[in-house]
Amino acid sequence: MIERDELLDLLERSGASFECEYHERVLNMEESGTLKLSLAGARCKNLLLQDKQGALYLVVTTAHKSLDLSAVARTLNSKRLSFASADRLFDLLGVAPGSLSPLSLVNDQAHHVQLVIDEDLADEGVFLFHPLDSTATIALSRQDFEDFLHSIGHLPSWQAIEARPAA
Incomplete structure (x- = not known):
């Protein structure tokens, strides 16, 4: 399993143009939003x-x-989905909770994980992801993101993902 600095080196060697910003550790979207x-x-x-x-x-x-x-x-033709445990997350992708991103698929060399991206992101030109560690965020263009996914053999499936109805 590779870690953050190795991933950043891999992106640089592949010619990806990205910016990286280091920050305090975040564990969820609420903390990330701050x-x-x-x-x-x-x-x-x-x-x-x-x-x-x-x-x-x-x-x-x-x-x-x-x-x-x-x-x-239903969208994924599955009967029932649940969240994978923190142990499973680490064993499969080498990341702790809060650090998950599609960049983690670099550690899924056996291709156990299918990548599904919400169509609501289809018009975005730049994505912000944690590079295997939630103490940093990188900005990666859509083209460089897609090139990276192609290089590791993890092509995404773009799907319309439904939100939970408002209470």
């Missing part, structure tokens, strides 16, 4: 979901969307 970043781009919520048949999905959506897991399960 960060005053100088980076511009779409903040993304990243969730590792699993179904009873063993399928694993890294779902990437907008920062403020509250997902309807039943609807997501």
Whole structure:
């Protein structure tokens, strides 16, 4: 498993243009939302979901969307989804809770995890992701992001992801 600095080196060697900003550790989207970043781009919520048949999905959506897991399960042709445990997250992708992003798929060389990106992010030109560690955020253009995913063999499935109805 590679860690943050190795990932940043890999991105640089691949020719990706990105900016990196270091900050205090954040554990969830609420804490992330309080960060005053100088980076511009779409903040993304990243969730590792699993179904009873063993399928694993890294779902990437907008920062403020509250997902309807039943609807997501239907979209993915799954019966029922649940959140993967912190241990499973670390064993599969080498990251702790709060550090998950599609960049973590660099550690999924066996391709156990399917990447699903919310169509609500389709028009974004720059994404903000943690580079395997929630004490840093990088801004990565959509083209460089897609090139990275292609280089590690993790092509995304863009899907319409439903939000949970407002209470």
